[in-house]
Amino acid sequence: MKSSFIDDIIAKSICNTGNNTKRYIHTQSTLSKEWEVNHNLGFLANSKVYYYDGIEFEALITNVDENNVKIEMNKSLTGYVICT
Numbered sequence: 001m002k003s004s005f006i007d008d009i010i011a012k013s014i015c016n017t018g019n020n021t022k023r024y025i026h027t028q029s030t031l032s033k034e035w036e037v038n039h040n041l042g043f044l045a046n047s048k049v050y051y052y053d054g055i056e057f058e059a060l061i062t063n064v065d066e067n068n069v070k071i072e073m074n075k076s077l078t079g080y081v082i083c084t
Contacts, residue, residue, distance in 0.1 A: 024083045031076040037069040045083035
């Protein structure tokens with residue numbers, strides 16, 4: 001059975017950051033230019049943004065505080081954010 005791209009991304013995240021690293025995956029299913037992500041990790045997260053097909057894309061990522069990230073794009077999109 002072929003794994004989904006999100007499983008592949010998580011596996012790469014584990015390899016790059018270690019097994020004990022906290023992470024949060026946000027799914028943005030509604031089209032929007034601005035995504036508000038409440039990850040509750042308790043620290044300023046390193047976040048990466050992906051289209052639903054698994055391709056990473058660039059966006060303006062702002063750590064609002066230790067538990068929230070704001071993602072801004074030029075056009076409305078859906079996808080995923082992985083915060084580690």
